[in-house]
Amino acid sequence: MPTSRSSNLSRRTFTVGLAATGLLGHTIARAAAGLLTPVPPTPPTNKLVVYQIVTRLFGNQQTANKPWGSLAENGVGKFNDITDKALQEIKKMGVSHVWYTGVIEHATMTGYSSLGIANDNPLVVKGRAGSPYAIKDYYDVDPDLAVDVRKRMAEFESLVKRSHANGLQVIIDFVPNHLARQYSSDAKPEGVQDLGQTDDTTKAFDPQNNFYYLPDQPFQPPAGTLVPEGTIAPDYEENPAKATGNDVFKAQPDSNDWYETIKLNYGVDYQNGRKTYFDPIPGTWIKMRDILLFWAAKGVDGFRCDMAEMVPVEFWGWVIPQIKASRPAPVVSVKPSRPSGATGAPSGVSAAPTYAPLVFIAEIYNPQQYANYIETGKFDYLYDKVGLYDSVRALMEGKGSPIAISRVCQGESGTLGKHMLRFLENHDEQRIAATQFANDPWTAVPAMTLSATLQTGPVMVYAGQEVGVKPIQAEGFQGDDGRTTIFDYWGIPEFQAWTNGGAFDGGKLTADQKKLRQFYVQLGQLVNASEAIRNGAFYDLQQYGRPEKLFSYLRYSAKQKLLIVCNFDRQETIRTQLQIPADVWKAMKVVPKKTYTYRDIFLTKTTITAGQIIPVTVPPLGALVLTIS
Numbered sequence: 105m106p107t108s109r110s111s112n113l114s115r116r117t118f119t120v121g122l123a124a125t126g127l128l129g130h131t132i133a134r135a136a137a138g139l140l141t142p143v144p145p146t147p148p149t150n151k152l153v154v155y156q157i158v159t160r161l162f163g164n165q166q167t168a169n170k171p172w173g174s175l176a177e178n179g180v181g182k183f184n185d186i187t188d189k190a191l192q193e194i195k196k197m198g199v200s201h202v203w204y205t206g207v208i209e210h211a212t213m214t215g216y217s218s219l220g221i222a223n224d225n226p227l228v229v230k231g232r233a234g235s236p237y238a239i240k241d242y243y244d245v246d247p248d249l250a251v252d253v254r255k256r257m258a259e260f261e262s263l264v265k266r267s268h269a270n271g272l273q274v275i276i277d278f279v280p281n282h283l284a285r286q287y288s289s290d291a292k293p294e295g296v297q298d299l300g301q302t303d304d305t306t307k308a309f310d311p312q313n314n315f316y317y318l319p320d321q322p323f324q325p326p327a328g329t330l331v332p333e334g335t336i337a338p339d340y341e342e343n344p345a346k347a348t349g350n351d352v353f354k355a356q357p358d359s360n361d362w363y364e365t366i367k368l369n370y371g372v373d374y375q376n377g378r379k380t381y382f383d384p385i386p387g388t389w390i391k392m393r394d395i396l397l398f399w400a401a402k403g404v405d406g407f408r409c410d411m412a413e414m415v416p417v418e419f420w421g422w423v424i425p426q427i428k429a430s431r432p433a434p435v436v437s438v439k440p441s442r443p444s445g446a447t448g449a450p451s452g453v454s455a456a457p458t459y460a461p462l463v464f465i466a467e468i469y470n471p472q473q474y475a476n477y478i479e480t481g482k483f484d485y486l487y488d489k490v491g492l493y494d495s496v497r498a499l500m501e502g503k504g505s506p507i508a509i510s511r512v513c514q515g516e517s518g519t520l521g522k523h524m525l526r527f528l529e530n531h532d533e534q535r536i537a538a539t540q541f542a543n544d545p546w547t548a549v550p551a552m553t554l555s556a557t558l559q560t561g562p563v564m565v566y567a568g569q570e571v572g573v574k575p576i577q578a579e580g581f582q583g584d585d586g587r588t589t590i591f592d593y594w595g596i597p598e599f600q601a602w603t604n605g606g607a608f609d610g611g612k613l614t615a616d617q618k619k620l621r622q623f624y625v626q627l628g629q630l631v632n633a634s635e636a637i638r639n640g641a642f643y644d645l646q647q648y649g650r651p652e653k654l655f656s657y658l659r660y661s662a663k664q665k666l667l668i669v670c671n672f673d674r675q676e677t678i679r680t681q682l683q684i685p686a687d688v689w690k691a692m693k694v695v696p697k698k699t700y701t702y703r704d705i706f707l708t709k710t711t712i713t714a715g716q717i718i719p720v721t722v723p724p725l726g727a728l729v730l731t732i733s
Contacts, residue, residue, distance in 0.1 A: 208242060
């Protein structure tokens with residue numbers, strides 16, 4: 105706990121930030137000054153290590169796994185399941201940020217009407233548990249995740265504090281493009297008007313409406329909408345119909361559309377040439393800003409912004425600086441001088457609290473818009489899916505070429521490398537071990553090594569990736585598609601073996617799974633410990649070595665020089681020679697010598713003595729991280 109002195113300092117700093125954005129009188133912003141808790145200081149870097157948790161899956165110990173099973177049948181994880189021990193074990197993987205997916209209340213087929221939460225019609229809910237991206241109340245948390253539903257927000261706030269106490273920063277989803285068809289906030293702060301509350305529903309489009317309407321047309325659920333067997337689904341009424349979340353302006357969307365969601369209106373007239381109306385500021389902009397302020401006040405350290413490019417970039421450029429300014433500025437503690445020979449802490453002096461800077465991550469898939477969403481939209485980081493993920497996945501599946509990685513490094517996701525979030529799994533993508541992907545979790549060794557060390561931008565691991573989760577059946581709505589369901593209640597056997605009934609000690613993992621998890625631990629620790637990986641320059645060596653299944657590159661800084669070599673071949677040990685050209689030695693400011701020592705600091709621990717041409721031996725699905733000295 106900060107002392108009153110340091111607390112007052114943080115509040116003064118915070119007030120300055122609010123005044124700069126004109127938010128000083130905002131009730132949500134005022135509340136933030138008293139709710140934020142300090143987090144352990146971290147050096148400035150773009151090299152975040154993010155661990156994504158689908159919160160309802162993380163702590164679930166039930167093993168019934170009945171397709172389309174109810175909460176009572178299949179179980180659900182809780183905020184409280186994510187204990188100090190769990191967080192400490194996550195931290196060992198070098199993780200800096202935990203992305204808690206599915207925190208904000210969303211539509212579900214599970215009823216909580218006895219606790220004052222309205223039920224949702226199954227015809228506009230996907231899966232028994234519901235999609236985390238069909239938000240039902242932006243100001244509340246998912247009641248499924250609470251032990252005591254009446255204290256659900258307090259349980260979330262405790263998780264935030266617990267995460268901070270274990271040196272981890274907290275990211276949650278912000279879903280700005282669409283919300284649940286039956287959206288209604290029963291937890292909104294006093295004075296806040298609900299989205300759509302003042303809309304003129306006779307107009308298809310109005311810049312101050314929160315939704316788009318199809319006047320005189322009632323909404324109809326898609327034909328053949330999936331609901332669990334035996335579920336009673338009354339007729340769903342919505343008149344006039346609202347446009348569907350994936351920009352569908354039809355009264356009856358298709359079953360493949362995001363039919364469970366409604367598109368939000370940011371002042372773009374989609375049906376008339378996408379003409380924009382941003383002056384005066386649309387009401388949706390202000391409502392969404394206030395929602396972000398609310399969660400920042402809860403101590404949340406960052407937002408993964410769902411389908412960010414479906415929201416105008418001008419909104420992001422307007423809102424992100426305001427939200428960042430609501431966070432107290434980082435405070436650097438200065439140790440007071442003391443007499444020579446004095447020991448111990450100076451009497452009466454308290455260290456000032458440090459607050460993590462807020463980060464914004466955009467889910468984005470259009471490389472032509474990358475620079476725009478960084479420069480105009482003010483995002484910190486962008487998904488590198490259409491680029492590195494696609495190129496690396498092809499290699500993991502025995503297709504493609506390392507040349508594609510070189511093209512990525514020369515293109516948008518390379519020139520903006522410090523802004524690109526790299527990953528091999530997330531809730532939208534298939535599991536590496538799935539038969540629909542690589543069918544082998546060990547193919548991740550060269551791919552994750554490359555993804556984590558290629559440039560200075562962040563890297564992400566999806567919970568269960570580190571123990572080789574392999575979906576093998578249809579869980580419910582999502583079907584058998586190689587993904588872990590986000591729509592249904594489920595237990596993940598491989599992950600439950602690691603959680604081991606809440607011990608979080610891996611006690612039920614196989615020897616192979618333990619070895620795989622240790623690889624991820626070593627990789628995260630390598631990223632954290634390496635100054636060259638976190639902050640250094642990059643040089644592609646592909647033109648100087650074997651290209652078929654090998655990708656090699658340099659990462660270097662004033663303090664450290666690394667040669668990294670990744671072998672994507674599943675069977676062949678590759679023995680070849682790599683050349684570091686003379687101009688690169690000069691760029692690295694290395695004094696020319698006849699021989700250098702190349703020592704693997706990662707997996708093999710081998711040492712090579714050689715000149716500027718280096719003989720390397722890389723085992724199948726292996727990687728070398730060689731320090732040069």
